[in-house]
Amino acid sequence: MATARSEHAFVDKFPDEAGVIKATFLVAFVALGIGAFFGLIQALHRTNVVRVIDSADYYTMLTGHGVLLAIVFTIFFLCGVFHWATARSLDRPAESKLFSWAWVGLMLTGTILATVAILGGLVPSLGMSADVLFTFYAPLQAHPIFYIGLAMFIVGTWLAGADWFLSYRAWRKDNADERIPLQAFMVLTTMIMWYISTLGVAVSVVFFLIPWSLGLIESVNPLLTRTLFWYFGHPIVYFWLMPAYLMWYTVLPKLAGGRLFSDPLARVVFVLFLLLSTPVGIHHQYLDPGIAEGFKFIAMTNTMFLLLPSLLTAFTVVASVEHGARQRGGEGYLRWLGALPWRDPAFTGMALAGAMFAAGGFSGMINAGMNINYLIHNTLWVPGHFHLTVGTAVALTMMAGSYWLVPQVTGTKLYSRPIGLLQVIMWFVGMVFMSNAMHRAGLAGIPRRTAEPQYQNFEFLTPIGSIFELRVQIALGGTLLFLSVVLFLFNILLTSLGEESERPVDAYLPEPLSGPEGSPRILDNLAMWTGIAALLVVLAYTLPLAGIIQNGGGLFGGGLPVPATVSAGLDFVLMTVTSAFNTLLGVVA
Amino acid sequence: MKLTKARALVLIAFSVPIAIELRTVAGFFNVELPLIAVAVIEFLFLALLFVLYGLYGEGSNAAA
Numbered sequence: 001m002a003t004a005r006s007e008h009a010f011v012d013k014f015p016d017e018a019g020v021i022k023a024t025f026l027v028a029f030v031a032l033g034i035g036a037f038f039g040l041i042q043a044l045h046r047t048n049v050v051r052v053i054d055s056a057d058y059y060t061m062l063t064g065h066g067v068l069l070a071i072v073f074t075i076f077f078l079c080g081v082f083h084w085a086t087a088r089s090l091d092r093p094a095e096s097k098l099f100s101w102a103w104v105g106l107m108l109t110g111t112i113l114a115t116v117a118i119l120g121g122l123v124p125s126l127g128m129s130a131d132v133l134f135t136f137y138a139p140l141q142a143h144p145i146f147y148i149g150l151a152m153f154i155v156g157t158w159l160a161g162a163d164w165f166l167s168y169r170a171w172r173k174d175n176a177d178e179r180i181p182l183q184a185f186m187v188l189t190t191m192i193m194w195y196i197s198t199l200g201v202a203v204s205v206v207f208f209l210i211p212w213s214l215g216l217i218e219s220v221n222p223l224l225t226r227t228l229f230w231y232f233g234h235p236i237v238y239f240w241l242m243p244a245y246l247m248w249y250t251v252l253p254k255l256a257g258g259r260l261f262s263d264p265l266a267r268v269v270f271v272l273f274l275l276l277s278t279p280v281g282i283h284h285q286y287l288d289p290g291i292a293e294g295f296k297f298i299a300m301t302n303t304m305f306l307l308l309p310s311l312l313t314a315f316t317v318v319a320s321v322e323h324g325a326r327q328r329g330g331e332g333y334l335r336w337l338g339a340l341p342w343r344d345p346a347f348t349g350m351a352l353a354g355a356m357f358a359a360g361g362f363s364g365m366i367n368a369g370m371n372i373n374y375l376i377h378n379t380l381w382v383p384g385h386f387h388l389t390v391g392t393a394v395a396l397t398m399m400a401g402s403y404w405l406v407p408q409v410t411g412t413k414l415y416s417r418p419i420g421l422l423q424v425i426m427w428f429v430g431m432v433f434m435s436n437a438m439h440r441a442g443l444a445g446i447p448r449r450t451a452e453p454q455y456q457n458f459e460f461l462t463p464i465g466s467i468f469e470l471r472v473q474i475a476l477g478g479t480l481l482f483l484s485v486v487l488f489l490f491n492i493l494l495t496s497l498g499e500e501s502e503r504p505v506d507a508y509l510p511e512p513l514s515g516p517e518g519s520p521r522i523l524d525n526l527a528m529w530t531g532i533a534a535l536l537v538v539l540a541y542t543l544p545l546a547g548i549i550q551n552g553g554g555l556f557g558g559g560l561p562v563p564a565t566v567s568a569g570l571d572f573v574l575m576t577v578t579s580a581f582n583t584l585l586g587v588v589a
Numbered sequence: 590m591k592l593t594k595a596r597a598l599v600l601i602a603f604s605v606p607i608a609i610e611l612r613t614v615a616g617f618f619n620v621e622l623p624l625i626a627v628a629v630i631e632f633l634f635l636a637l638l639f640v641l642y643g644l645y646g647e648g649s650n651a652a653a
């Protein structure tokens with residue numbers, strides 16, 4: 001206890017880092033506010049409750065919503081959390097203040113460019129638009145500054161990762177024999193995964209989409225850009241999720257009154273995510289012609305392996321929370337749940353986020369199944385699923401975590417705990433309404449990404465209830481969610497404007513019950529894990545990519561796509577290798 | 590155990606998904622539950638919670 005009280009607030013110990021984190025959080029929260037507003041407009045528009053935009057502008061809104069929430073809010077917030085976690089767990093400031101501000105600046109410039117291009121769609125006289133949705137693959141085309149902004153944003157995240165690796169290297173010099181502290185380990189493994197996976201989207205943006213939008217090349221191979229997108233589009237899911245896991249593993253048990261069960265297990269989970277996140281992206285392309293069924297099947301089995309680290313996490317985090325409840329006097333099989341600190345919005349928000357993640361995990365397994373996927377592909381089921389996962393497991397954890405993190409970087413006390421509690425509960429209830437109805441609407445066959453889900457002479461049918469009820473639920477849920485965001489922003493704004501406090505929050509994090517000594521040293525061998533991860537990617541993607549280039553009419557498209565088989569991909573690789581070999585022989589001879 | 594405001598709120602939150610999916614559960618047993626029945630059940634639950642809060646809630650001095 002004594003150490004807890006004497007520990008400085010983060011902002012006193014690392015004032016420069018606190019400044020960087022405040023800036024990233026500020027951008028994240030502004031994006032959250034605008035994105036949530038767009039979400040409300042969409043929810044009311046497509047359910048035909050209130051229409052304030054032209055249906056022709058629906059894609060502009062949807063692009064703004066997806067980009068600002070799923071890319072800008074999540075990633076800026078994550079950079080703040082990782083910056084905090086690195087400085088805190090390595091117990092040292094970043095190597096160069098200037099460098100930290102450089103990546104913040106680069107990411108921010110990229111964000112502004114991309115946002116301007118998107119919002120330009122609302123002002124037709126500008127002749128600029130980017131109604132390409134947050135998945136931005138061909139054949140939809142955006143104004144070049146959208147892609148350029150995106151590229152700057154991604155390079156910004158690369159530099160942010162470099163910042164944390166530099167910290168780690170400096171720490172390693174002083175602590176040659178120590179185990180990597182858990183939070184730093186989580187940050188580094190997540191960033192390695194990010195480097196590997198963003199390579200795909202960077203190739204797509206730099207070599208295909210930018211030249212194409214500038215008119216330098218005439219066409220692109222749409223299947224290739226789609227595949228390169230999903231090569232990154234699945235791992236980005238874990239890039240969103242890992243900061244939430246970081247908080248569930250290292251902060252949530254403390255808030256519950258206990259400590260993490262097992263540090264080695266947490267490390268295993270992060271290594272598994274590093275290895276398994278990238279070689280599965282094809283599971284988003286079950287319905288794409290031009291990729292052989294066999295490769296789709298492999299992607300499906302690989303995806304099912306990803307359940308393992310998620311289930312390990314569920315067990316470990318629940319066990320740690322239960323341990324905390326029992327420390328607080330909780331008893332019985334389930335009665336211990338009552339002993340948890342439900343009054344604390346940081347705890348309650350994260351706990352509710354975790355509960356909803358379980359539901360999202362189940363609908364995710366349905367998405368992943370190759371044959372069941374055909375039933376719900378591109379229906380409202382899909383947004384139902386990811387509003388539970390990224391929209392709640394991640395976003396709600398980030399909001400709840402803010403109630404604990406923000407005071408540490410501002411040095412002020414949280415403005416209101418009751419408002420915070422109301423806010424996280426409103427998110428939970430609003431999301432139950434919206435995403436449950438979206439799942440059901442998807443089962444009834446209502447498509448996603450449409451301003452007008454009603455069709456003439458066609459009626460969607462539900463087994464239970466009516467389509468009308470589902471519309472009402474989506475509109476009601478969306479409204480509650482938006483109000484929840486308003487409460488959140490209000491609470492955080494007043495917190496940051498508040499008076500400095502001696503001890504803004506109890507920032508002490510207890511040691512895990514079972515510490516890192518128990519885990520094999522090989523877990524800390526980051527170079528080896530990177531090598532294995534890269535190898536798995538090569539194995540999973542070489543043949544499909546070869547087939548896609550061949551069947552889709554070459555690197556830059558143009559030809560007509562042909563249905564694919566595994567052997568066609570193999571033939572292509574063999575042909576390429578043979579001809580390269582022959583050329584080589586020719587040169588040698 | 591005292592029924593605090595926070596615990597009551599969390600209970601209300603968890604009652605919402607249960608209420609919404611009540612008709613599905615009833616459907617498994619071939620019972621067609623009308624929407625209004627669900628609304629009444631949820632309302633009764635909230636009323637019960639209200640009464641319990643009055644009896645054992647934060648402000649009361651009854652020991653739980």
Ligand code: HEM
Pocket residue numbers: 035036037039040042043046062063065066069070073074133134135383387390391392395447448449450451477478479481482485
């Ligand atoms: C105020 C809260 C929110 C509301 C009311 C809301 C509502 C909606 C609606 C109605 C759609 C459109 C579905 C369609 O037409 O296909 C949508 C799509 C989407 N939402 Fe949200 N949402 C909210 C929060 C979030 C959050 C927090 C995230 C992520 C962090 C998120 C990510 C997305 C994404 C990625 C899409 C898909 C865009 C696309 O299809 O290109 N939303 N949302």
Ligand SMILES: [Cu+2]
Pocket residue numbers: 233234237281283284
């Ligand atoms: Cu995926």
